[in-house]
Amino acid sequence: MSEDVTDLLPGALDGVVVVELASDAAAFAGKLLGDLGADVILVEPPGGHRSRTYAPFAGDVVDPERSLWFWHYNTSKRSVVLDIDDPAGADRFRRLVAGADVVLEAEPPGRLAALGVDHPELRAEHPRLVWTSQTPFGRDNPRSAEQATDLTVLAGGGPVWSCGYDDHTIPPVRGGGNQGYQTGSLFAVMGTLTSLLVRDVTGEGQHVDVSMHAAANVTTEAASYEWLVARATVQRQTARHAAPHPTGNTDATCADGRQVNTGVPPRSAAEFEGLLGWLDDLGGRERFDDHVLLQLGVERGGVQIHEIFADAEAMAIFGAGREAVQFIATEVSAYDFFVRAQTLGLACGIIYSPEEVFADPHFADRGFPTPVEQPQLGRTVTYPGAPFHLPRSPWRIHRPAPLLGEHQGEVLGE
Amino acid sequence: MAGTALSHLRICDFTGQLAGAGATKYLAAMGAQVIRIEDPVRQGRWDILRGMPPYKDDRRGVNLSGAFNNHNVEKLGCTINLRTEEGRDLVRRLIAISDAVTENFAAGVLARMGFPYEEMVRIRPAIIYVSNSGFGATGPYRTFKTWGPIVQAVSGLTFSSGLAGRGPAGWGYSYMDHHGGNIMAIAVLAALLHRNRTGEGQWVDMGCTEGGAWLNGPAMLDFTVNDRPLRRPGSPDSNRSDLPAMAPHGIYPAAGEDRWVAIACRDDADWAALAKVVGEPWAADARFGALDGRLAAQDELDVLVSGWTAGRDRADVAASLQAAAVPASIVALPEDRIDHDPGTEAWGLWPTVEHSEMGEVRVDGLPMHLSATDWEIHRGGPCLGEHNDVVFGEILGLTEAEIDGLREAGAI
Known part of the structure; x- marks a missing residue:
């Protein structure tokens, strides 16, 4: 199949409409669904989602249309502005959901129910709807009311205990890159796609309740099963596996200092x-x-x-x-x-730093560096590319992250 | 009885370790019939976890690994010797009735065993084939070998985990084996949805290092847009938060040896609440009232916060901050989060399976609940060839005599 033809093929989720309530935690899940071909409609509050204010900004110019966090996590999405705290806005949200296959949200448990726009209220009219919640502890858990960020999810969920240095007077380490959120998002996508497959058989949607705390807990390899099976506690070591007993180092510094x-x-x-x-x-x-x-x-x-x-x-x-x-x-x-x-x-x-991957001949040969036309800069920006090659339904960055409310007219007819 | 979500699907599964087996564990817990094929000649030892610690008791052997069990619950296990024509014929018969073939051998290995994608398509035109190797099936590194830490090193994840001036701390486990499995599961599910819509199968080529590199997006854009590499003096410092900027934000010492508490002030309101809980004069310093001031004084702030947390019980610190709606958490040891956490207990996160030789063992569950068709995990990971009679007899319909013949021929 030639590359030109591949460019025209629809993605694996072509035809699936996702309504995503903008969030920090689940933005990556929405991006993945969008890059797989779903039509992801990002619902932002008036003034835009908070993540538009996150540094760094393109050219270090503080501007809600120049946050690189927002750019990365919101590719392949369209943006509308809705104030769901306002009854008229909530009504418009209900109408939007009426045309959707999936709702993706990371709202604090209880908030949407209080506004009358939660899954139980909407499912009666839309039995085919898949509703995915990605929250710190799940929707209905003894710890659901706790405040959490990526750091506290990874600290309380286990990964931090296993990461750091041989010297235990130095704090253990949270791996960089919002991995607690992204781990939750990968499971949110797995649950969402599974529910779409179920719907293909039964015709009915369901609620997918993802706990980021649980996701971190089952993403710690031996730390969990050493305790579950042998009641052994792993201890962190510099740049290698934490283990119940010390092991030899596996890192080396080369002649060029790398x-x-x-x-x-x-x-x-x-x-x-x-x-x-x-x-x-x-x-x-x-x-x-x-x-x-x-x-x-x-x-x-x-x-x-x-x-x-x-x-x-x-x-x-x-x-x-x-x-x-x-x-x-x-x-x-x-x-x-x-x-x-x-x-x-x-x-x-x-040991590459993340940006060095772009210059590596293998990643270039595989087409990993992905050019995206960035309207704010009037030029092309290189983004990280596909996690896998789906030749007949390609992963693709369909569009750059949307401007605030960019698609208000075409989506809501306003 | 596993879940029912995917009980209409069958997977012909050659995966192992965690990067592959994790994918099919998910599918199996959701009800797919996963038929895991292992090599009888090497006693399944291609999967290095077979026979590896931890062990539940003093017994050792290929069927007694807690690690293998954890990643292979709810699968059927059979042995097939692909060096024999009879063995290859069994695989052909399994592919003919499967929805997907999954494997995480080094690139090209399954093709050399007689099963390139073209052969699978000949047997089953709509077959989905998902291969997951370290660097994928094409490109100059396609023959290179990896395990989790190598994937993490090359993809940038090792580098992006560490404290300023101390070099990479990396990940203290095979983080990318988990996500290799998760991304692979997403590939299978996406390809199944495509097949449901179009009738087409496809070969999904996954390189685990690309999956890893994909997990550091904002830092990569800071380079491609701003020419600011993560490899620069004082960077990375991953207990802090510059993407997005927060302060104080870190892991602070608590009472007891090697006990820690994580605190994140998302904004000025969090800081004001924290300052009130602390109640010491330094916390009222006007310089710290706004984010810019706190970012400028992060080193000083970390010393002050550490001075307050050190000597206090980590759970008390976390609880007092949570009571003021400030994100805080103990750095949980495995025992804390597995045996003393109402959150994981209420979730049912550590199901007990019945393993044919190990007996009852707890394993990792799944971090999502589906309201109509939830996962279930009851059966332990298969002993070597444990389900040969089920797979070859009940599923493929061979007679006992035929199965005996295969055994005598060294095909199973």
């Missing part, structure tokens, strides 16, 4: 052979004291994981492999290390 994750140490004969060849190319075999052990690793056909703890020679070879990787890293650039180690079959990775 860092890599060295991954699982080499174990196969081919890997030891590859490391020796690499040392030779660097003129470094003699400078690496344990090169003899690498040779031994080749001769005995590698080492098995289960041998390492039972056989002193295997353990020495395994240790030498780990040391060789660290030694080589200090002799080459991070990028060269990443590519050659991977070519040898070692699962290693360069």
Whole structure:
């Protein structure tokens, strides 16, 4: 299929109409539905949603049409302004919902019910409606009334406990990038799409109640199941997995000062052979004291994981492999290390900062950097692209984030 | 009995680890019939979690991993040796009655085993095939191998987690294995909706690193629009909040060893409420009344707030701030949030499954409830080949003698 044809194909959610009440937490879910082809109508309060005031701004010019947060999280949406706190506005919201397949919202539990525009009130007239709520603790939970932000969701939900440094006098760390909100949003999309599939069979919609606290809780890998299964508590370590018992470090600083994750140490004969060849190319075999052990690793056909703890020679070879990787890293650039180690079959990775991904040849080859015509700047801006390639119903940024109320006329006929 | 939402769907599942198995766990809990296929020759050890800790008791073995169990509840497990023609024929028969084929091998592996997409389409024209590898099926790195931390490193997520001047803290677990699975599940669901509308299947090519890079949008735009990279002096400092700007915003020490409390002041009203709870002279400093002043004095503010929290019980700090409607939370240990949290308990977040060898074990549930067709998790992850008779007998309709023959031929 040629790229030109692909550009014309509708997305997987073509024909699905989503009414989204603007929020911080669920904006990412709305973006994903829109980028998948749904017609997402963003409902903003008079004056615009608060997230239009979030820094940074394009050119650092404070302007509700220049928030980069808002730009990113609201691609492929149309904007209307409605004051749902006002009875006339609430009526217009009801009419909007009458034409929708999905409502997406992150309002404090109880607020919409008080306004008479919650799912129970609207479902009687619209049995096909799927209504997705993405709130900190769910709609009907003992903790539903608590205040929360991305930070407190990740702190209370588990991820923070597992992240940070070996030195535990330093606070544990919240990973950057609004991951608590985004984690909730991914599950909100999963629940919404599942409910649309159910509707294809039964003809009926339903309520999808997403808890960001629960979402963080089940996104902590071993921290949860070590406790659930063995009542063990993982402890955080610098830039590697938290674990019940300390493990060896996996990061290294390369000759250019950039860092890599060295991954699982080499174990196969081919890997030891590859490391020796690499040392030779660097003129470094003699400078690496344990090169003899690498040779031994080749001769005995590698080492098995289960041998390492039972056989002193295997353990020495395994240790030498780990040391060789660290030694080589200090002799080459991070990028060269990443590519050659991977070519040898070692699962290693360069530690990019997010924006460096755009300059990487692989991501460029895959079409990840996505140009979007940005009317505020009169030029094209590069956005992060598709999380997967759906060739017959492509993911696409259909339009830049809307101006406030940009689609008032075409959506509401006003 | 699992959920009913997707009980009309069948998945021919080659996934493993968490990045793949997590996707089909979701589908299975929602009621899809997920038939997980493993290699009898290697005892399913391609999935390194088979046989790995944690264990419930002193027993060890490929069927006793708490990690494997957690990610494979509600699936049927069968063994098929794809090196044999009989084994490949079984897979053909399963594809012929499945809605989707899922896998997270390195790119190209399933094709080399005899099942490129074209072959799947020949067997079942509307088949949906979702492949999930570290770098996807095309591009210069398509053969590169990854696990969670490597995906996180290359996608920017390791770098974006850390404190100023200390280098990356990264993620203390395979965050992108979770989201690899979640994004993969979204891919399956979106492709199913497309198929329902058009009758068409497709091959969804997913590269997990792209899924990771996609999770740092605002920071990436700050670079492409403002030429301001996240890699700059003093950055990142991810316990603080500059996207959007808030202060104070951080993780502060509390009474006890390695005990912490998180506090976020979203705006001036939150600050005023916090200042009232603190009730100390420094909190009344007029410089801190507006956001700009607090941002300018963040270092000083963090010292002052730490001075107030240190020595206080973390739960008391969080409760007193919540009572004033200021976002605050303890940094929860696993025990806190699993055994002593009314929020997760009321949610039913840790269902107990019945595992054929481990007995009763608690696992991660799902963080959404569907009002009409909710998820259910009761059955433990399959032991190696546990459902061979169900899959080959009840589902494919083979006789006992035929199944015995396959076993003798080394095909299952």
